[in-house]
Amino acid sequence: MKYFVLIPDGMADRKIPLLGDKTPMEAAHKPTMDMLAQKSVCGTVLNVPAGMVPESDTANLAILSYDPRTYSKGRSPLEAMSLGLHMDEDDTAIRCNVVTLSEDEENYEDRIIIDHSSGDITTEEAAQLVAALNEALPMEGRKLHTGVSYRHCMLWKNADPTYNFDRPHDHLGQRIGDFLPKADNGGAEFLEFMKKGYDVLKDHPVNQARKAKGLRPANSPWLWSPGRKPALPNFAEKWGVSGAVVCAVDLIKGIGVCAGCDVISVEGATGNYYTNYTGKGLAAIEAFKSGHDFVYVHVEAPDECGHQGEAEQKVSAIEKIDAEVLAPVLAYLESTGEDFKILCLPDHPTPVEIRTHSPEPVPYFLYDSAKTVSGTIFTEDHCIAADNYNPDGSTLLADMIVR
């Protein structure tokens, strides 16, 4: 038996006027998902336990069978693991975006956050900005490490791993003053790093060059999501299968590393809309061919389209995942003659209307090549109508993997 799990991140959504009052899942032409779902157990599942923030790390931990209430230590430590960084017990990992702030205001607090991803800045450009921040703002026990695109990792000894930062993608278009770390609740050093970081980055040659090309400058660091080193039970020992994770996003890779899975990076996979969909499908097929029983493919693109408010691009991202990832993997699995199961679901909704994650249950289908059933087409409403609700996403794999 082979197992394929496909996560179109943030795919679930709400009705959108621009799409004729359809959701992106309803508007997308996704023949393979719909064909499989119509032969699958369909339903809805709650990946993010009530009271927890609907972050991708939380939801993906659950889908990989690790109850976030026990195992979630925040996203940044997972990203640190994926970067191969060594974390000591007293190290706090903190996500550090490079973001785009407006530049016309006099005070840092009055600036508007325009883009949490700095126009999807390249890793090469961002690495120069990270180096500039480390050089200009040195501190014993603190170092910023380059990640991917706008997503970087601060390791900071003895920083408060429970400090409650605001998330930059939740405040796009807003004045940042109300969302910055506060000096009066233990955030003084965090605030100082962000403010001084703006002064370091604003006129950096990388940003001057970006502005000259009409691109958004990455003119401020933004710290959020702190945490200490996580410890996950080994996936292969837990389930008796050899697992691989195919992903472009550090935090999902980090979950794979912590779980002892083979973590596969795909050339050209970016974590945004312009990603290498075909390469991800091929990587999944190669992972099966190399002996893995369980392959988990995460595609960030629909989530990013949700954050950017791009409804039509989100439809297109879903169509590309269907045609360029799911269809070829299905064709490969069918060609082997071996039985297989396919589980497909978003980790959480990222509605275009609100441009951030929402905590509702998500639609899923679980296809079993050996036992097809009467399912439904793969939309939010159809899966709700299937009247099959799982309140705990960390139990989904138990329905899938035969022990």
Ligand SMILES: [Zn+2]
């Ligand atoms: Zn997500």
